[in-house]
Amino acid sequence: MADAYLAAGWDVTVIDNLARGKAEQVPRSASFKRYDIGSSEAQDLVRSGGFEVLVHLAAQIDVRISVADPILDAEENLLALLNLLEGARQGGVRRVIFSSSGGVVYGEGTPPHIESAAKLPISPYGVTKLAAEFYLHVYRTLYNLEAICLRYSNVYGPRQDPHGEAGVVAIFGNKLRTSQPITIFGDGKQTRDYVFVGDVARANLLAATATPPGADGTVDPWGINIGTNTETSVTALAETMMKATGVNVPISYAAPRPGELQRSSLQIGKAAKVLGWKPEVPLLDGLKRTYDWIVKDAG
Numbered sequence: 001m002a003d004a005y006l007a008a009g010w011d012v013t014v015i016d017n018l019a020r021g022k023a024e025q026v027p028r029s030a031s032f033k034r035y036d037i038g039s040s041e042a043q044d045l046v047r048s049g050g051f052e053v054l055v056h057l058a059a060q061i062d063v064r065i066s067v068a069d070p071i072l073d074a075e076e077n078l079l080a081l082l083n084l085l086e087g088a089r090q091g092g093v094r095r096v097i098f099s100s101s102g103g104v105v106y107g108e109g110t111p112p113h114i115e116s117a118a119k120l121p122i123s124p125y126g127v128t129k130l131a132a133e134f135y136l137h138v139y140r141t142l143y144n145l146e147a148i149c150l151r152y153s154n155v156y157g158p159r160q161d162p163h164g165e166a167g168v169v170a171i172f173g174n175k176l177r178t179s180q181p182i183t184i185f186g187d188g189k190q191t192r193d194y195v196f197v198g199d200v201a202r203a204n205l206l207a208a209t210a211t212p213p214g215a216d217g218t219v220d221p222w223g224i225n226i227g228t229n230t231e232t233s234v235t236a237l238a239e240t241m242m243k244a245t246g247v248n249v250p251i252s253y254a255a256p257r258p259g260e261l262q263r264s265s266l267q268i269g270k271a272a273k274v275l276g277w278k279p280e281v282p283l284l285d286g287l288k289r290t291y292d293w294i295v296k297d298a299g
Contacts, residue, residue, distance in 0.1 A: 001055060002030050004201040005208075013049060015042050016058065025159055038080035046087030053208045054088050055097045056081060063104070066125035067258055077128035078135075085139055095146040097207045098136055102151030102225045102266040103192065105130045111191070111231060111265040115151070115223045122261070137222050148207045150200075153227030153266050157197030157286060158293035169194065169287065172238055173294040176247040186256035188235030193227040193265035196281035196289075200226055206275040227266030228279045244287040 005012050012030040015037060026032045035042040037058050046054060059077050060066065066073035081098075088096060106113040107120030121127050136147035160167045162174035175182050203226045232240070235251065242248050271277045281289075 001057060001201045001204055002027050004205045005055075006030060008205055010208075013045070013051070015045065020161065036080070038075065038083050043083050043087035046084050046093065047091035049091065051088075051091065051093050053095050053097065054084065054093050055099075055204055055208075056084065057099050059099065060125070063123045063125045063260055064257055066123050066128070070124035073124045074128055077125070078131055081132050082135060085135065085145070089139060089143045089145050093145065095148065095208065095212075096136060096139075097204055098132060098147060098149045100133055100149040100151045100223065101126065101129045102153050102227060103261065103264050105133075105151060105223075106264075108261060108263070111263050112193070112227075112229050112267045113225070113265070114267045115225055115270055133222055140222070146212050147222055148210070148212060149223045150203060150207060150226045151223050151266065152200060153193035153195050153225070153264065155197055155200050156194055157290050160197070160290070162294050168192075168234065168237065169241070169290055170294065172241050173245075173287075173291045174298075176241065176245050176249060176291065177295055177298060179247065179249060181250040181252055182238050183252050183254050184234050184238065185254050186234070186260070188238075188251070188253060189233050190256075190261065191231035191233050191263045191265065192237075193230055194232055194237065194283055194286070195227050195279055196286040199277075199279045199281055202280075203271065203275060203277045206277050210275050224271050224274055225266035225268050226271055226277070227268055228283075229265060229268050230283075231263065231265040232283065240284060241287045241291065244284050245291045 002012050002014055006027055006029055014026050014030050014032045015035050017036040033045060060073050104121050104126030105119050106117050107122050119130050121130055133149045139145045140147050156169035160170035162170040172182055238251055
């Protein structure tokens with residue numbers, strides 16, 4: 001994201017506590033502040049920094065952690081956002097671009113989901129993402145703080161941590177790199193909509209200058225789906241990644257994890273209309289790029 005904004009001529013400041021991020025991935029031409037987004041230092045920076053746009057990406061991203069510790073999930077995904085929003089409204093920030101989740105706010109249903117579909121999250125993570133959208137709507141109404149909520153499907157690509165608990169593409173890629181068997185939780189038939197990180201960065205950049213959604217009176221104005229409109233099962237993902245890399249390993253199956261959806265994909269017509277955006281990187285190509293980065297990063 002920072003690379004995309006810098007390439008477009010923006011001045012960029014990155015706030016990250018490096019709990020999961022890596023300092024070496026911050027572009028050298030960006031300013032970097034090692035703050036927790038829930039801290040007074042982060043709020044003070046947003047208030048006094050003269051920023052035009054706040055792109056909010058930080059989050060507790062693991063559905064399973066949200067189920068095990070919903071209080072932690074709410075602290076990191078909701079209270080920390082409010083901390084920055086207070087700085088933004090007091091500091092004259094024009095627009096907030098919020099990273100929401102089309103993979104969880106709609107809940108179970110028949111995909112692909114459109115933005116106006118019922119919001120029925122089945123995990124605390126989904127609840128905090130949806131609650132954040134409503135807070136942003138209130139800040140727009142009360143304080144005229146523009147907000148665009150981009151509801152991502154499953155984002156993947158280079159720089160994703162292959163050693164974490166979230167990010168199935170990176171995890172599978174690391175298994176292939178080391179010729180280890182792949183474990184799939186559940187029957188492997190559960191589907192996701194995989195969108196390449198470069199396409200997501202481009203959507204965020206477009207959102208900085210687009211006319212805010214809702215100006216035309218549309219239903220559910222503050223949310224825009226960012227995905228591919230395509231369902232891919234987890235088993236098919238593993239098989240496609242083996243095809244992309246030329247590496248084959250056994251696949252095993254384990255018990256399903258609580259709070260995870262069975263099917264998910266997103267309609268993306270609104271993104272085309274409001275942002276002029278559509279995905280450009282095919283899954284096979286994106287998986288190959290991700291795997292090549294994992295191999296390179298491992299040395």
